[in-house]
Amino acid sequence: MNRSLTLIAWIVGSFALSVYALVIVPQQQIGGLQPQFVEEEGKITDIYPIQNQGIVEKGREVYQAEGCIYCHSQQVRDLQNGTDIVRGWGERRTVARDYIFERPPFLGSNRLGPDLANVGSAKWRNEAENDPRRPVKRDAKWHLLHLYAPQTIISESNMPPYRYLFETKKITGQKSVDALDLTGDLAPAPGYEVVPKPAAVALVGYLLSLDRSHPVNEVKSPAPEAKK
Amino acid sequence: MIAAAEPAPAPVSTATVSPASPMAPTERAAIDASTRGPVLFFFGNAILWLLAATLLGFITSIQLYSPTFLADVPFLTYGRLWPAYQNIITYGWASLAGMGVAIWLMARLTRVPIRYGSVLIAGALLWQIGLTFGIGSILAGKSSGVEWLEIPTTSAVLMLVGYAFVGLWGVLLYGLRKESAAYISVWYLLAAFLWFPWVFATAHLTKSFPQLGGVVQNIIGAWAGQSFFSVWLTAVGLATAYYLIPKVINRPVYSYNVAAAGFWSFIIFAGLTGATRLSGGPIPAWLVSLSVAANILLIVQIVTVAVNLVSTIKGEERYIYHSPTVRFTYFGIIAFLIASVLGLFSSLRSVDAVLHFTPFATGLQMLIIYGFFSMVIFGAIYYILPRLVGCEWLSSSLITFHFYGAAYGGSLVTALLLLGGIATGAALASPDTTFAQIIDSAYFYVAGRALAWVLVGIGHLIFALHFGLMLLRIGQPGGQPTLFGTHDEVSH
Numbered sequence: 001m002n003r004s005l006t007l008i009a010w011i012v013g014s015f016a017l018s019v020y021a022l023v024i025v026p027q028q029q030i031g032g033l034q035p036q037f038v039e040e041e042g043k044i045t046d047i048y049p050i051q052n053q054g055i056v057e058k059g060r061e062v063y064q065a066e067g068c069i070y071c072h073s074q075q076v077r078d079l080q081n082g083t084d085i086v087r088g089w090g091e092r093r094t095v096a097r098d099y100i101f102e103r104p105p106f107l108g109s110n111r112l113g114p115d116l117a118n119v120g121s122a123k124w125r126n127e128a129e130n131d132p133r134r135p136v137k138r139d140a141k142w143h144l145l146h147l148y149a150p151q152t153i154i155s156e157s158n159m160p161p162y163r164y165l166f167e168t169k170k171i172t173g174q175k176s177v178d179a180l181d182l183t184g185d186l187a188p189a190p191g192y193e194v195v196p197k198p199a200a201v202a203l204v205g206y207l208l209s210l211d212r213s214h215p216v217n218e219v220k221s222p223a224p225e226a227k228k
Numbered sequence: 229m230i231a232a233a234e235p236a237p238a239p240v241s242t243a244t245v246s247p248a249s250p251m252a253p254t255e256r257a258a259i260d261a262s263t264r265g266p267v268l269f270f271f272g273n274a275i276l277w278l279l280a281a282t283l284l285g286f287i288t289s290i291q292l293y294s295p296t297f298l299a300d301v302p303f304l305t306y307g308r309l310w311p312a313y314q315n316i317i318t319y320g321w322a323s324l325a326g327m328g329v330a331i332w333l334m335a336r337l338t339r340v341p342i343r344y345g346s347v348l349i350a351g352a353l354l355w356q357i358g359l360t361f362g363i364g365s366i367l368a369g370k371s372s373g374v375e376w377l378e379i380p381t382t383s384a385v386l387m388l389v390g391y392a393f394v395g396l397w398g399v400l401l402y403g404l405r406k407e408s409a410a411y412i413s414v415w416y417l418l419a420a421f422l423w424f425p426w427v428f429a430t431a432h433l434t435k436s437f438p439q440l441g442g443v444v445q446n447i448i449g450a451w452a453g454q455s456f457f458s459v460w461l462t463a464v465g466l467a468t469a470y471y472l473i474p475k476v477i478n479r480p481v482y483s484y485n486v487a488a489a490g491f492w493s494f495i496i497f498a499g500l501t502g503a504t505r506l507s508g509g510p511i512p513a514w515l516v517s518l519s520v521a522a523n524i525l526l527i528v529q530i531v532t533v534a535v536n537l538v539s540t541i542k543g544e545e546r547y548i549y550h551s552p553t554v555r556f557t558y559f560g561i562i563a564f565l566i567a568s569v570l571g572l573f574s575s576l577r578s579v580d581a582v583l584h585f586t587p588f589a590t591g592l593q594m595l596i597i598y599g600f601f602s603m604v605i606f607g608a609i610y611y612i613l614p615r616l617v618g619c620e621w622l623s624s625s626l627i628t629f630h631f632y633g634a635a636y637g638g639s640l641v642t643a644l645l646l647l648g649g650i651a652t653g654a655a656l657a658s659p660d661t662t663f664a665q666i667i668d669s670a671y672f673y674v675a676g677r678a679l680a681w682v683l684v685g686i687g688h689l690i691f692a693l694h695f696g697l698m699l700l701r702i703g704q705p706g707g708q709p710t711l712f713g714t715h716d717e718v719s720h
Contacts (some may be wrong), residue, residue, distance in 0.1 A: 004402070009420050010495055014427050018499030021518060022451040023430065029512055031441035065369030067307025079580040086659040094510045099442035103433075104374045107446045107509055111585035111656075112292065113637035114663050126663050150295070152344055159294060160299040162672040168277075218317055 030096045036217055048214045050102045052206075059206025063106065066162070073108030074117040088125035089115040095218045113159055120210040126162070143204040144196050145180055154184065158223045166201035168192050251339060262341035263332045264616045270328030270700065271609055273356060275692050277320025278602075284313035284686045285641070287569035293671060303367040304462055305428035311378045312366050317358050319387070321604075322597055324352065326464040330417050333471055334398050337414050338405035342397070352394030358386025366464035374445055376453030377435045388425060395421045403541060413485040418458055418465035427455040449501035457596050458498045458526075459558035465560065467534065467599045468608045472557045475605040476607050476611070477547045482539035490532030494540055497522040497626060498529075504575040506582055516577075532566040537561050550711045552627045556607030557597025559635055563599030567592060568571045570646070582657050587673070594642045603634065606691070613695070614710075619703035621710040626694045633687015648673030665692060 036045035052060060063069075076090035084090060094117055099105035108115075114126040118165070119138070127134040135142055143150070148166055150159040166180070168188050176202070179193040188194050196204070251259075291297045292304040298304040335342050342348070362379030365371065366408075371378040382607035402414065431452035435445060474481050481487055500522035503515040538561075541547065549555040570638055572581050583589070610627065616619045621627060652670055655661045697703060704710055 007415060008422070008439075010492070011422050014495045014499055016424060017364060017452070017496075018455070019426075019430060021500055022502050023434070025510060026317065026515060027440065027444045031439065031444050033249075033441055064371060065308075066305065066396055067311055067371065068273040069373065069375065070307055070310045075509050077581075077584075082584070083657060083659045096443050096510045096512075102371070102442055104445040104449075105443050107443065108371065109505060109589065110587070112520070112587075112667075128327075128660075128662055132621040132663065134282050149647065150632075154664055156664040158295050158667050158674075160291065162305075163300055164302050169464040187602070197566055219404065 031099050033100050035100065036097065045125070048216065049098060049101060049212075052209065055202050055205040056087045056209045057203050057206075059197075059202035059204065059209075062165075062203040063206055066203075067078055068116075069106045069108045070110060071108075071112035071159070072106075072114065072116045073111055074106045075108070075116065076115060076117050076212070084115060087114075087125075088129070090118045090125065092216075092219045093191075093215050094212050097216055097218065116207065116210055117212050118210060120208040121213050123213070140178075140201075140204050140208060141181075143207055144178065144200060145182075147196075147200055147203065148180055148194065149182075149186055162200070165203065166196050168194050233306060233495070234255060237461065255339070256336070257340045259335050259339065260332075260615045262343070263335050266342065266345040266352070267332045269349050270324050270331070270352055271613070273329065273352060274321050274325035275688075277316055278688055279322060279692060281313060281317035281321050282688050283679065284309055284316060284461050286678060286681035286685060287652045288313055289674060289681055291677055292674040293594060296334060299677040301368065306371065306612065308367050308371075309573030311371060311375075311690070312363050312378075314376075315359070315363060315366065315379060317597060318355075321360075322461060324355070325605045325609070326420075326461070326601070327352070327391075328646055329468050329605055330398060330420060330464055330613065331394065332597055332612050333413060333467060333608075334401045334417050334421075337407065337411050337417075338401045340401045340404045342401075347393050348397055351390045351397075354390030354393070354615070355387045356382040356390075357627075358390060358646065361386065372435060372548070374435055375447040376449045377431055379432075380434055381436060384428065388429055388432070391425055391428070395425055402618065411471075412481065412484065412491060413471045415488075415491050416463045416470070416494075419491075420463035420467065423455070423463070423499075424460045427452055427459065427531055446506060446509075447503065447511055447515070450505035454502035454505055455499060457593065458501050461596060461601045462494070462498065462564075465604045466569075468604050469537060469557050469561050469564075472553055472604075472611055473537055473561075476551050476554050477541060477544045479540060479544065483534045486532045487536050488537070490529040492526060493528035493532075497525045501526065501575075504580070505589075507575070507577065507580045517676045520577065521603055523572055526568070529573070529574060530565060533561065533568075534565050552621075552631070552710070552712065553607045553611040553626070553645065555712070556603050556610065556634075560600045560602075560604035560607065563595055563603060563639060567595040570595070583649055584653075584655040586649035586652040586656070587645045589652060590647055591642050592636075594645055598634075598638045599642055603638075606630070609695070614703075616707065617698050617701055617703070618706050619698070620706060620708060622697050622703045624710050624712050626690050627710065629693065630687045630691040633683050633685075633690065637680050637683030637685075637687055639675050644673045644680065645677045648677075658670055666700050 002091045032053050035049055037044050037048050074094075075091065076084045076094045078093040079085055085092070091166065099107075115162040118124045122137075124138065125134055135153075142153075152159070171191055171193050175193055176195045179195050182198055209223065287298065288306055288310050291299075291309070302308070323619060331342070331348060335446055355656030360381070365380050366378050370380065372380065398417065402418055431448050434440065435448060440448070457651065470487065501519050502521060503511065503519035507516045507520075524667070541558060547560050551554070571580055574588060574592065595626075610621065648670055651673070655666045655669065
């Protein structure tokens, strides 16, 4: 009997250790992280990060529902851990503070597509710096078209088209401002237009909000020299 | 030919050598009979989930090759099917089949018949109601967004209550045991029965605590996901292998002390390995170091399993050719060893920097859940079922086809994931290779995977058919196990 008690005690103890080390201590250490402030003459002039609002939060829900995390990570590693920064996915590594308002953070574990931690930043790129295919601007229009038909923009793309986030409707009066510019096979019948549903608009709003390039105290140099 | 000079393996049903006093055949038959209802229920349902997982594994592979496939049906898109697949293969197939085997093994090893088997069946039903609701939620776009913890808390609670019925039975059997000898299998089973609900409950019940800060949710997801593989699947799989291989080849485990050393290192270190899944990410660096260290120390367990099970079978390799149970189980053990070594290497920081975020991790999981766990469980089902239904498997050819489909198909899926992961990782590490080029070169691997899933699927359909025939008592007369190569062929 003593032997079994020892056995059960070890099993219970090892579980307690596991929870303590991998759940409780991390929560104590980083669970209470707050936004960082810059104070100048008694006034707060800068807060980072801030909580998402309105359409961005709605777009986050679409991102979550569609399972974007299974192909896209949202975390940038430092130069010792991969080429994330060299590839143009971010200028500094991301830190726990970047995610304090996210429930849950979409860190992701697989990159069947590029990292999106900073996809809303004007500096974000997924092509070589001088690649002619690099879009001048990844704005809402670009993202909507890319969601509707990824392969028209990047022929190699393995991303599924999210056509069900759009609708084809008859043009009444003027053409909608957010109607997609589709050509060739994708073009709708004359008199019709393809417009994003609210979910697509929200999703693009969320994507454009993704920018974690704000300097943080944890990372000394936001853009360290790449060294071999 | 190989076995021409050797006697055919003894019929398993009369081979009673185990490390302790042999049971009387009548007692054993009574215990087996007491497990019949619940264990058949667990197996039958698990196999249905396995078929579903196979289909989803196939569809999601096609989708990676041909992104437009089913892209217009919201609930069938890759982003929803992939988590559904992961949840089905882990909680539907592996957990249910594992529980079935664990209950049967525990009853045998403790020599306690199962009473009130309907409680176990109720547990399995609740588990599946919760799981079905959870899968439905994922497909409906209601995932929690934390990998490995996608199902809603309601589902998790239902599954947990269902599990409680099963887990309590397992622990209860241990409490009532009539067999005092220490079996390594019993230790592993007890660890599995006790560990699983704690991890599952802690992770699912805390994932939505508002107090949890940001990435702590991801840490919990990584911890729970890793524990599922390194603790629950490993414990049940090894318990089963430690029972089946010595049993069928009629020879005790090579060394109990070595096995015990492996068990203790497993208990202490396996639960600490989770943070490797977030290596390089925005979490405290010491967490990853701790998990890498735990992973390295787990090498004790890897070595003990290798020494023990490989030495146990040494000189009796003919069983691998003849006995379906040994062939599947041995395959599983080799896969476990490969997975453990690859897991160890890929957790090292410098290797992880290259392989993180590539399909390598998916390949490693496939190697554990399929190459190791599922193959051992197939072996167990081939052993257990004849003892429950009273007839032997109808056809050794059907078992052979199942083995080919599962072993070759499964190995191919796994190898393509691992190799594809290495190729992708190497390409990502070179900044001159553009992302579009990387995707383009990965199409070869995903196309191969879809084809390999077809092989796996054929194997599983044959297995399901064979299982169904057994339930209808269509098989060989009881007594002589169905072996690869009939006894006639063996003596030629």
